[in-house]
Amino acid sequence: MLAFDKILSGNQDISCMTCHPPSFGSTDRRTLSIGQGATGVGPSRVHPSGTFIPRNSPPLFNLHLQRSFFWDGRVEELENGSLSTPAGAQVTAGMEATFEFGALSAVGLFPVMSRAEMRAETGNELAARADGDFTGVWADLMTRLGAIAEYRTMFEAAYPGTTFDNMTFAHASNAIGGFILSEFAFVDTGWDLFLLGDDSQLSNTQLEGALSFMNQRCLRCHEADNLIDDGFHNVATPQLGPGRGNGPGGLDDFGREGVTGDPDDRRRFKTPQLRNVELSAPYGHAGQFADLFTIVEHYDDIDARLLEYDATQVETALQSTVLDNFADILLNRDTILAPIEFDEGEAENITAFLLSMTDAAARDLTAVIPATVPSGLEVDR
Ligand code: HEC
Ligand code: HEC
Structure with a gap:
């Protein structure tokens, strides 16, 4: 309530x-x-x-x-x-x-x-x-x-x-x-059932994607069981919107540095967990990526991707607010990401793999919305 x-x-x-x-x-x-x-x-x-x-x-x-x-x-x-x-x-x-x-x-x-x-x-x-x-x-x-x-x-x-x-x-x-x-809490995903031994849960494409997810270092941060590492990283995502009061005009967002005061933490953001990721577009701390494929592809030759970032994928009102600070962002981009380059089809396969992390029960959450609340105020639904 x-x-x-x-x-x-x-x-x-x-x-x-x-x-x-x-x-x-x-x-x-x-x-x-x-x-x-x-x-x-x-x-x-x-x-x-x-x-x-x-x-x-x-x-x-x-x-x-x-x-x-x-x-x-x-x-x-x-x-x-x-x-x-x-x-x-x-x-x-x-x-x-x-x-x-x-x-x-x-x-x-x-x-x-x-x-x-x-x-x-x-x-x-x-x-x-x-x-x-x-x-x-x-x-x-x-x-x-x-x-x-x-x-x-x-x-x-x-x-x-x-x-x-x-x-x-x-x-x-x-x-x-x-x-x-x-x-x-929704952890009964195809991937979880696969890990428990049910081979039928993943298609061949998803299996290829799982392999790429491991070989292309995704697992270094989105770790095994929980797909998080309790860590903070700069994965070269652009900055847009009103910002958190950092940098010129206060329009930047220094992420974890705002909590620790440590300049090494600049633009580091929490590794998000990936179960049900299919259901929560857009992606990134400022919603910079419109769909799953686009953020997966972002990791392929990441520095070049940031420089070519396509602002038309965000809401129209925010497209002109993307900061021109790519060089600054790349200054402390996480070094784990430097050598990642995908082969033909890998981004598609990884995206397909991520879809195996959806728990079907999470697709319709409307049953938790109460008909009324004690204040009598309107319930958004
Ligand atoms: C160095 C740690 C690290 C590595 C390696 C990494 N990620 Fe991430 N990932 C993050 C962080 C941190 C974010 C949030 C970034 C932001 O908002 O600025 C993120 C965001 C995402 C998101 C968006 C999730 C959401 O809810 O917004 C997806 C999907 C994703 N990563 C997939 C991958 C894939 C696929 C790979 C491998 C190609 C990968 N990640 C490698 C740390 C990492
Ligand atoms: C105006 C929209 C808005 C409202 C209202 C709002 N949230 Fe959020 N919530 C957000 C945003 C945006 C973030 C990320 C903020 C950040 O990282 O600084 C967030 C983050 C969170 C998180 C953290 C999730 C994570 O993975 O770290 C939780 C939990 C949460 N909100 C619960 C709540 C609760 C409980 C309330 C009411 C007391 C609430 N929110 C009200 C927009 C909102």
């Missing part, structure tokens, strides 16, 4: 699931997401002033396999098991004790803080809070939720022994994390 309820946004016009709509594979199918102040869902969403947020909305699949969240991993579980987030000590020990699902439990604490995504610049009590006042915004949200009797009952049922008035927004965020884990 919380994930679908617009009550969590400043002006009550957007919910978490507006940008991760189950009707579109838990991503919005946009190059970049469109935040509060707009109308519509997924491909038909429009903002009156044409505003986008800086990054592409990732799907919510199989997040139980990840230790870090967002393209730069700014919410993550460290090696020692402790939590690192942009809110520092405002995520109190008491809040951490509430979390049952690792760092994922904390993710919901942050979209509600972002003015562009949910909070808005003006027009509501959350917007009036200072930008660093996480605690204040979270308290305001609990005040809103506590005014709705149905939420009080639901919270107290979900956390037996704690009264609503003794809860924090960590209880809400944890509940959303649990919902995502339980409803978006």
Whole structure:
């Protein structure tokens, strides 16, 4: 209910699931997401002033396999098991004790803080809070939720022994994390069944593609079982859109460097997991690649591909925003990628192989959309 309820946004016009709509594979199918102040869902969403947020909305699949969240991993579980987030000590020990699902439990604490995504610049009590006042915004949200009797009952049922008035927004965020884990875990793919011994799951083309995936180093980052390495890499993807306040005019996005402060991390982004990748186009941290084949082909002689990047594959409004900084991007392109060159047909085969990573049950997620939410606000579907 919380994930679908617009009550969590400043002006009550957007919910978490507006940008991760189950009707579109838990991503919005946009190059970049469109935040509060707009109308519509997924491909038909429009903002009156044409505003986008800086990054592409990732799907919510199989997040139980990840230790870090967002393209730069700014919410993550460290090696020692402790939590690192942009809110520092405002995520109190008491809040951490509430979390049952690792760092994922904390993710919901942050979209509600972002003015562009949910909070808005003006027009509501959350917007009036200072930008660093996480605690204040979270308290305001609990005040809103506590005014709705149905939420009080639901919270107290979900956390037996704690009264609503003794809860924090960590209880809400944890509940959303649990919902995502339980409803978006889809690992029964053709590839998984093949690994368990069912040879009939992959066609010959897909088998060829699997071989290329291994020989062409894809597996170095999209590793064996989970197809992720918990790592961050610069795979020479172009930059577009409003940016994250980095570089000239603030239009660039330095990725992982924004979290660690280490210039070696410049333009490194989290390796995405690939199960159900078929369902979450467009691809890349800024939705730079319109379809699966195009991002696979990008790895073939990668530096030249970046220099020839075709901006017509992104949304019309964003085509002119592709930064002319290719030389800078290539300065610390991951060295693992340098020698990759495909033979004729390899990009097609790898693409076919990636389609074996779709769990058929993930194709229709609409059953998770509630008919109504306790606030009575409209549910995007
Ligand atoms: C305006 C659109 C928008 C809204 C609203 C929104 N998200 Fe997202 N979500 C995104 C984008 C874009 C990213 C990637 C952001 C980044 O990397 O900086 C993201 C990332 C995530 C991730 C990380 C996935 C991963 O693989 O790392 C999770 C989980 C998530 N959102 C859950 C939520 C929840 C829960 C809410 C509501 C509290 C929410 N989102 C609201 C657009 C949105
Ligand atoms: C050096 C590590 C690394 C290697 C090697 C690598 N990838 Fe990636 N891959 C990434 C990262 C990081 C991203 C996200 C890049 C970005 O958004 O800027 C990505 C993105 C992708 C995506 C888009 C997924 C999405 O959800 O947006 C696909 C598909 C993909 N890679 C396939 C491959 C294939 C096929 C190969 C081998 C030819 C390969 N990768 C090799 C790290 C790697």
